[in-house]
Amino acid sequence: MENIRVAIFEDNKHLRESLYYLINGTPGFSCTGAYPDCNDAVFQITKDTPDVILMDIEMPGLNGIQGVKLIKSKFPQVHVLMQTIFHDENNIFDAICAGASGYILKSTTPAEYITAIKDVYNGGSPMTGSIARKVLELFQKNIQVEAKQDYQLTPKEKEMLQFMVQGKSFKMIAEAAGISYETVRTHMKNIYAKLHVNSNTEAVSKVLKEKLLSIFF
Amino acid sequence: MENIRVAIFEDNKHLRESLYYLINGTPGFSCTGAYPDCNDAVFQITKDTPDVILMDIEMPGLNGIQGVKLIKSKFPQVHVLMQTIFHDENNIFDAICAGASGYILKSTTPAEYITAIKDVYNGGSPMTGSIARKVLELFQKNIQVEAKQDYQLTPKEKEMLQFMVQGKSFKMIAEAAGISYETVRTHMKNIYAKLHVNSNTEAVSKVLKEKLLSIFF
DNA sequence: TGGTCGCTCCCCCTATTGTGGTATTTCTTA
DNA sequence: TAAGAAATACCACAATAGGGGGAGCGACCA
Numbered sequence: 001m002e003n004i005r006v007a008i009f010e011d012n013k014h015l016r017e018s019l020y021y022l023i024n025g026t027p028g029f030s031c032t033g034a035y036p037d038c039n040d041a042v043f044q045i046t047k048d049t050p051d052v053i054l055m056d057i058e059m060p061g062l063n064g065i066q067g068v069k070l071i072k073s074k075f076p077q078v079h080v081l082m083q084t085i086f087h088d089e090n091n092i093f094d095a096i097c098a099g100a101s102g103y104i105l106k107s108t109t110p111a112e113y114i115t116a117i118k119d120v121y122n123g124g125s126p127m128t129g130s131i132a133r134k135v136l137e138l139f140q141k142n143i144q145v146e147a148k149q150d151y152q153l154t155p156k157e158k159e160m161l162q163f164m165v166q167g168k169s170f171k172m173i174a175e176a177a178g179i180s181y182e183t184v185r186t187h188m189k190n191i192y193a194k195l196h197v198n199s200n201t202e203a204v205s206k207v208l209k210e211k212l213l214s215i216f217f
Numbered sequence: 218m219e220n221i222r223v224a225i226f227e228d229n230k231h232l233r234e235s236l237y238y239l240i241n242g243t244p245g246f247s248c249t250g251a252y253p254d255c256n257d258a259v260f261q262i263t264k265d266t267p268d269v270i271l272m273d274i275e276m277p278g279l280n281g282i283q284g285v286k287l288i289k290s291k292f293p294q295v296h297v298l299m300q301t302i303f304h305d306e307n308n309i310f311d312a313i314c315a316g317a318s319g320y321i322l323k324s325t326t327p328a329e330y331i332t333a334i335k336d337v338y339n340g341g342s343p344m345t346g347s348i349a350r351k352v353l354e355l356f357q358k359n360i361q362v363e364a365k366q367d368y369q370l371t372p373k374e375k376e377m378l379q380f381m382v383q384g385k386s387f388k389m390i391a392e393a394a395g396i397s398y399e400t401v402r403t404h405m406k407n408i409y410a411k412l413h414v415n416s417n418t419e420a421v422s423k424v425l426k427e428k429l430l431s432i433f434f
Numbered sequence: 435t436g437g438t439c440g441c442t443c444c445c446c447c448t449a450t451t452g453t454g455g456t457a458t459t460t461c462t463t464a
Numbered sequence: 465t466a467a468g469a470a471a472t473a474c475c476a477c478a479a480t481a482g483g484g485g486g487a488g489c490g491a492c493c494a
Contacts, residue, residue, distance in 0.1 A: 096353055102346075124346020125353050129319075132349060133342035136313055154470060167419030169450070182473050189453075190470095198452070199480090201417045202384030208425040209382075371440060386480070399443050406483075407440095416450090417481070 004121050007050035008034040009041065009067060010083075011059045015106070019054060022110050029117065036060075038067035042074055050078065052117050057084040057095065065094045072099035079120040083108075092134050103127045103135075151194045160187045165204050221338050224267035225251040226258065226284060227300075228276045232323070236271060239327050246334065255284035259291055267295065269334050274301040274312065282311045289316035296337040300325075309351050320344040320352075368411045377404045382421050 006023050008031060010016040016034050023031040032048035035041075039061045045053070053071065057064035068080045079101040095103060102120045104112070105128050116126040127135070153161070163173040170188065174181040188200070197203050223240050225248060227233040233251045240248040249265035252258075254276050262270070270288065274281035285297050296318040312320060319342045321333050333343040344352070370378070380390040387405070391398040405417070414420050 101350065101353070119346040122346075123350060125350035126346045127349050129336040129339075129341020129343045132344055132352075133318065133340060135349075135352060136318070136342050156471065164418060165422045167414060167416055167422055169416065171450080179471085180473055182475085183471070185451080186473075187471080188451085192452085197384060199384060199386065200451075201381060201421050204418045204421050205382045205384050205425065208422065373441065388480080396441085397443060399445090400441075402481080403442075403444095405481085409482085415482075 002028065004029050004052060004117060005032045005048070005050045006030070006052045006054060006117060007032050007045065007048050008054045009036075009038045009059065009064070010034070010054065010056040011036045012056070019113070022113060023117075026114055029114065038062050038064075038070070041067060041071055045071065045075055045078065052120050053078055053080045054117070055080050055082050055100075057082055065098050068095060068098040068100050081116060081120050081126070092131060096135065101125050103131050105131070153191065153194060157187055157191050157194070160184065160191060161203065161207050164188075164200060165207055219245065221246050221269060221334060222249050222265070222267045223247070223269050223271060223334060224249050224262065224265050225271045226253075226255045226276065226281070227251070227271065227273040228253045229273070236330070239330065240334075243331055246331065255279050255281075255287070258284060258288055262288065262292055262295065269337050270295055270297045271334070272297050272299050272317075274299055282315050285312060285315040285317050298333060298337050298343070309348060309355070313352065318342050320348050322348070370408065370411060374404055374408050374411070377401065377408060378420065378424050381405075381417060382424055 006029060008016055008019050008023075010019065013036070016036065020031050020034040023029045032050045033044055035044060037059050038055070041062070055064045055067055055071075059067070062070070064082060064084075068082070071078060071080060076099075080099065081102040081104065082095045082100045083104050083106050085106050092103060102116060102125045104116050104126060108116065108128070119126040159177060160173060163176055168176065170184045171181055174184045177184070188203075191203060192198055195203055195206050197206060223246060225233055225236050225240075227236065230253070233253065237248050237251040240246045249267045250261055252261060255272070256279055258279070272281045272284055272288075276284070279287070281299060281301075285299070288295060288297060293316075297316065298319040298321065299312045299317045300321050300323050302323050309320060319333060319337045321329075321343060322345050325333065325345070336343040376394060377390060380393055385393065387401045388398055391401045394401070405420075408420060409415055412420055412423055414423060
């Protein structure tokens with residue numbers, strides 16, 4: 001079985017040591033280091049080469065958010081699992097922007113801690129239901145900038161636009177979509193009519209400004 | 218103990234019935250209805266008054282995404298838990314935008330189904346780790362406001378780009394800027410070289426995605 | 435005072451797009 | 465079963481954009 005290497009950054013001595021023993025006491029896990037702050041994080045991570053980092057959000061010196069930012073900029077492959085006692089919305093937002101891979105509460109049970117670490121290691125993003133809800137709310141708030149008008153674009157037409165905003169020519173789109181050049185042109189004509197534009201730049205501009213497509217960017 | 222009322226929209230008969238019996242067989246839960254599509258969702262929900270809706274994403278007729286949108290617009294207080302076999306990125310995004318409160322995979326165990334329903338009912342947003350990761354990635358992708366590269370565009374070049382994103386042709390730009398058509402072309406050539414693109418759509422796309430022209434935002 | 439930069443303008447030729455058609459197939463639905 | 469929507473494909477001609485040049489003029493700067 002693989003061994004998952006975990007580093008801990010947590011200012012509360014009691015919790016830090018508990019986590020240390022929990023991780024080292026679980027088969028398949030080893031704790032490469034447990035630190036009260038992340039002021040020397042770069043050095044420590046270089047030395048320890050952890051796979052996963054457990055990061056407290058409230059810490060003296062560099063706080064957890066700054067810590068994640070620093071760590072992800074130097075070690076993008078490391079997964080950082082944030083832990084907090086709060087549900088604070090701004091912190092969640094900042095942590096996500098900083099590159100955290102998961103977000104759990106300190107009230108989490110030991111077994112769940114281990115599951116969460118394993119999950120992060122395997123490319124998941126564990127988070128409690130209530131935190132996930134906040135993330136979704138942030139997302140929904142951020143997206144619905146304006147009630148986007150419905151131009152009744154068909155799925156194929158949206159696909160064409162997707163390629164268009166990638167800067168592809170009709171010829172390239174035809175190849176990418178596996179249809180003929182002339183069909184691409186037909187779709188574009190229909191799109192122009194629906195969007196009330198008459199050039200590809202206008203279409204791309206409209207699509208990007210009005211966020212007509214899901215995240216293709 | 219409270220009773221959580223659950224409605225099911227799922228086209229697969231076998232799964233639909235399994236879920237029906239699972240929910241009705243669990244103390245504290247009752248299934249108010251199990252339907253193969255959500256074409257009559259509004260009527261059925263009005264009649265059944267469920268607290269939580271289990272919604273399949275792939276369905277004939279109105280699909281799950283459209284279903285959520287419809288349901289949340291009429292019954293904003295109802296929590297919708299999406300279930301899918303896929304990890305499709307666009308679907309996840311669309312479901313979130315449509316107002317889904319959670320997103321689980323069909324491979325979920327019965328016990329986890331029940332936990333997820335309870336979680337949604339209590340204001341959480343259960344989702345599997347891998348789906349949560351996708352949500353975070355979408356979020357992070359959407360944010361990156363900063364880190365904008367400096368392409369060393371001259372003021373005149375920026376002006377050209379402004380007209381470009383308005384969908385103007387070279388000819389129209391020439392007129393608007395009071396310079397000749399050929400000069401516009403020269404500027405565009407220089408812009409393309411600086412942005413490393415080779416078409417107007419690519420340039421517009423790059424400008425809007427990287428928010429190179431702050432004036433618009 | 436020569437060099438670089440930004441802005442201006444022009445030519446030639448090719449490639450790509452825009453516009454107007456027509457037409458077949460498949461699938462859904464009234 | 466007929467109507468409609470969606471996707472497919474083709475043709476012809478005009479318009480626009482892209483790539484390669486060259487070149488003049490004023491400003492600024494070492």
